[in-house]
Each structure stands twice: as structure tokens, then as C-alpha cells.
Amino acid sequence: xxxxxxxxxxxxxxxxxxxxxxxxxxxxxxxxxxxxxxxxxxxxxxxxxxxxxxxxxxxxxxxxxxxxxxxxxxxxxxxxxxxxxxxxxxxxxxxxxxxxxxxxxxxxxxxxxxxxxxxxxxxxxxxxxxxxxxxxxxxxxxxxxxxxxxxxxxxxxxxxxxxxxxxxxxxxxxxxxxxxxxxxxxxxxxxxxxxxxxxxxxxxxxxxxxxxxxxxxxxxxxxxxxxxxxxxxxxxxxxxxxxxxxxxxxxxxxxxxxxxxxxxxxxxxxxxxxxxxxxxxxxxxxxxxxxxxxxxxxxxxxxxxxxxxxxxxxxxxxxxxxxxxxxxxxxxxxxxxxxxxxx
Numbered sequence: 001x002x003x004x005x006x007x008x009x010x011x012x013x014x015x016x017x018x019x020x021x022x023x024x025x026x027x028x029x030x031x032x033x034x035x036x037x038x039x040x041x042x043x044x045x046x047x048x049x050x051x052x053x054x055x056x057x058x059x060x061x062x063x064x065x066x067x068x069x070x071x072x073x074x075x076x077x078x079x080x081x082x083x084x085x086x087x088x089x090x091x092x093x094x095x096x097x098x099x100x101x102x103x104x105x106x107x108x109x110x111x112x113x114x115x116x117x118x119x120x121x122x123x124x125x126x127x128x129x130x131x132x133x134x135x136x137x138x139x140x141x142x143x144x145x146x147x148x149x150x151x152x153x154x155x156x157x158x159x160x161x162x163x164x165x166x167x168x169x170x171x172x173x174x175x176x177x178x179x180x181x182x183x184x185x186x187x188x189x190x191x192x193x194x195x196x197x198x199x200x201x202x203x204x205x206x207x208x209x210x211x212x213x214x215x216x217x218x219x220x221x222x223x224x225x226x227x228x229x230x231x232x233x234x235x236x237x238x239x240x241x242x243x244x245x246x247x248x249x250x251x252x253x254x255x256x257x258x259x260x261x262x263x264x265x266x267x268x269x270x271x272x273x274x275x276x277x278x279x280x281x282x283x284x285x286x287x288x289x290x291x292x293x294x295x296x297x298x299x300x301x302x303x304x305x306x307x308x309x310x311x312x313x314x315x316x317x318x319x320x321x322x323x324x325x326x327x328x329x330x331x332x333x334x335x336x337x338x339x340x341x342x343x
Contacts (some may be wrong), residue, residue, distance in 0.1 A: 005047070012041035046104070058114040061089040061304060064106070065121040066096045070220070070248060071276035072293070073121075076144075079297035080119065086298065087305045089116060096122060103129060107136050117304030119144050119297075130154070140307035142300045145191065155307075155317040157300045161191045164289035164323035165198020165243070166205075168271045171287065171325060172241040173206045176334035177269060181214040181232045181239035183225060183249050192217065195245055195273060214239050218249055225252020233260055233268070240334055241269035247276045250286055250330075265332035275326050284329030292321045 010017045015034060023030055023038040030038075041047075061084050067073050077093055084091035092115070094106060110118075117140040118133060134141055143156045172180050182199050184192035196215070203210040214232060218224035225244055232239055233256055244250035250272030257268045264270050264284060272279065275290035299319050 008045055009038065009041045009047050012045060013037040057116050057308065059089055060113075060115050061091055061117050061119065061301060062110060062115045063091055063093045063119045063121065064096055065093065068093070068095045068097070071278050072246065072248075072274050072291075075276060075293045076121065076297055079294035080301065082294065083298040083301040087301050089301065089305075103132065107133060110137055115139055116308055117141065117301075119300045119304070121145060140304045142303050144296060144300045153316050155303045155319075157296050157303070157319045157321070158191075159291045159296060159321050160323045161194035162198040162201070164273060164291075164325075165195035166202045167198075167323065167325040168195075168243045168273065168289050169199045169202035170205070171327070172243065172269060172271060172331060173202060173208060175241075175269065175331055177239075177241040178208050178334075179211065179214065179237070179239045179241070181216070181229075181242040182210075182245075183216045183218055183228045183232075183242060183253065184245040185218060185220040185249075187217045192245055195243075199243055218245070220246050220248060222248045222252040222255070225249030226255045227252070229253035229256035230259070233257065233262065239268075241271070241331065244270065244272050247272040247274045247278050247286060247288055250288070251278060251282060254282060265330050266335075269331035269334075271331055279326070279328065282330070287328045287330045288326050290324045290326050292323075295321050 007017055010020045013020065013034075015038060019030065019034065020038050020041075023035050061080075063077065063080050065073055065077070068077070080093075081091050095101070096103075096106075115137070118137065119142050120130065120133070121144045122129075130141070130143075141154060143154055145158050169180060180199075180203075182196060184196055186192060200210055213235075216228040216231065218228050225248060228249070229242060229244075229252055232242065242250075242253050244253055250270050253268075253270050254264055257264055257270075262268050270286065272286050272288035273291070274293075275288045279286040279288050299321070303317060303319070
């Protein structure tokens with residue numbers, strides 16, 4: 001997202017950057033004509049000066065998340081609310097998935113009412129958007145479950161996605177499955193890549209060749225899991241087990257299996273990721289990899305609090321919390337006739 005800088009304003013006004021700074025800070029020794037040119041360039045470009053780093057606390061932390069409807073998001077928001085209260089803040093939640101959401105308008109709203117810090121949970125936040133938030137608000141910023149390549153300047157909180165992928169796949173390999181499908185989320189999300197690398201690593205450890213034809217990338221939604229699960233199950237050589245990149249996609253795989261007369265886990269074993277409340281509602285309950293969402297939210301708010309208490313301290317803290325395999329009833333020992341559809 002393009003944003004105006006001091007240099008842009010200076011170029012538009014035909015003056016130097018120090019002159020723009022003098023005008024914006026209200027200093028004297030600038031002619032009225034020059035001041036007018038600079039202010040007009042500011043208005044035309046939409047430039048906004050960053051909030052002063054010494055602004056007093058207002059007792060608010062903002063959470064910007066790109067969706068509110070998923071079980072994962074609901075658990076995370078509840079954890080963030082508890083964490084904010086624990087660290088002395090109130091939490092304000094905004095969904096960037098709204099059709100009317102505009103990043104600059106949101107930033108302008110925060111500048112007017114103030115915020116002490118921001119937690120970003122965005123599956124497709126690009127670096128320019130993050131830099132825009134940093135420059136215009138000038139408050140501590142933490143990325144939770146970040147995507148893309150890590151920016152060493154920013155503090156991040158995540159979980160051991162790679163190890164979670166290893167544990168999920170190892171569980172299925174231990175049960176005798178060697179044809180294991182993988183249904184990840186979008187290919188450009190780091191958690192998907194990490195979980196897939198864990199899936200591959202477990203195969204290597206067991207000396208089993210993974211079949212690239214059994215890999216699919218979806219959208220982390222039930223419908224996507226059902227569609228991609230159907231693709232895998234309709235193959236001439238279908239998998240006997242599926243590791244889904246999240247619990248919603250695993251629920252979609254259940255649906256695809258049921259439509260084909262297959263029973264979980266008798267005919268198809270399934271493992272998910274997240275440990276959302278949905279897992280206990282499925283029949284059979286879903287074996288999955290638990291993300292410690294409450295702890296992740298607490299660490300994100302704690303990092304904001306520390307940054308406010310010790311401004312100028314070390315930046316770029318990376319916290320990665322452990323994942324855990326939760327064994328329920330959706331995965332079973334491979335049967336010799338597992339490739340035969342249930343009749």
C-alpha cells in the first residue's frame with residue numbers, strides 16, 4: 001500500500017525535507033508562501049505524521065485480524081481479551097475482512113483516539129502495509145502467527161508449526177500408513193509451508209517416500225477441505241490417511257469421506273491442526289495438533305507491555321511456543337484392505 005513520505009511532500013512542494021519538517025513542527029523562519037505550499041502538498045498527498053513516541057498511555061490495545069468467524073479466531077480473541085486484562089489494557093478488535101475496511105481509515109481512527117500497541121493477525125499482510133502501520137502510529141507492534149518471511153525488526157509470536165507437522169505425520173506413520181495426503185492452507189502462508197516441511201521430515205525419518213500427487217493447498221475452510229479431500233479420495237490410488245492443515249479442512253475431509261461411503265477412521269484416518277472446539281463435536285472426535293492460542297495471545301500483549309515499560313529496549317523478539325499432539329478417535333491402524341471402499 002503506497003504511502004506519502006516527507007520526501008514525497010518535499011518534492012511536491014519544491015522544498016527540502018528539513019523545510020517540510022520545520023513547517024509540520026510549527027517552527028518559525030519559514031515564509032508564508034513556502035508554508036502554504038508545504039501544507040497544500042501535505043493535503044494533496046495524504047501524508048500523516050507519526051504519533052509521538054512519548055504519547056501517554058490510553059489503556060487500549062488493538063487487535064487487527066482478517067477474520068472473526070473461524071473457531072481459531074474466536075479462541076484467539078478470547079485469549080487476547082484475557083491477556084489484555086491481565087496486563088492492564090482493554091482490547092479493541094477489528095476485522096480487516098470487512099468489505100468496507102480501509103487500512104488508512106483504520107489508522108486515522110487509532111490516531112484520533114489513541115492506542116498503546118497493536119497485535120496484527122493477518123494471513124496476507126504485506127510488508128508495506130506493516131510499515132505503514134509502524135510509521136503512522138509509532139506504537140509497539142507485534143505480529144501473531146506471522147506470515148511470510150520474518151522481519152528481524154519486528155517482534156513475533158508463533159508456535160512450532162514444523163514440529164506439529166512432524167508429530168501429526170509421525171502419528172499416522174506409526175499406525176502403518178504410508179500413503180498420507182496433505183491438505184495445507186494457502187501456499188503463501190508460512191504456517192502452511194512449515195507444517196508441510198514437518199510432514200516431509202517425518203516421511204524421511206521413517207524412510208518412506210512421500211507422494212507429491214497427494215499434496216493439495218486450500219483455503220483453511222470446510223468447503224476447501226471437502227473439495228480437496230474429494231480430489232484425493234477419487235484417485236485410483238487414494239491415500240489411507242490425510243493430514244489437514246487445520247481443523248476446518250479436516251471437517252471437510254470428513255464430509256468428502258462420508259459422501260463416498262468411507263468411515264473415519266475405519267477406512268480413512270484424519271489428523272487436523274489447531275485443536276479448535278470443533279474437534280470434540282466431530283464424529284469421531286478429531287485427533288489434532290494443539291496450538292497454545294491463549295499463551296500466544298498472552299505473550300503478544302506482554303511484549304507490547306514490555307515495549308511500553310522499557311522503550312528503546314531490544315526489538316525483534318521471536319517467541320515460538322510448543323505444539324502438542326492431541327490423540328482422539330480419528331486415526332486408526334492401517335487395515336490390509338484399507339483401499340477398498342466401505343460397503
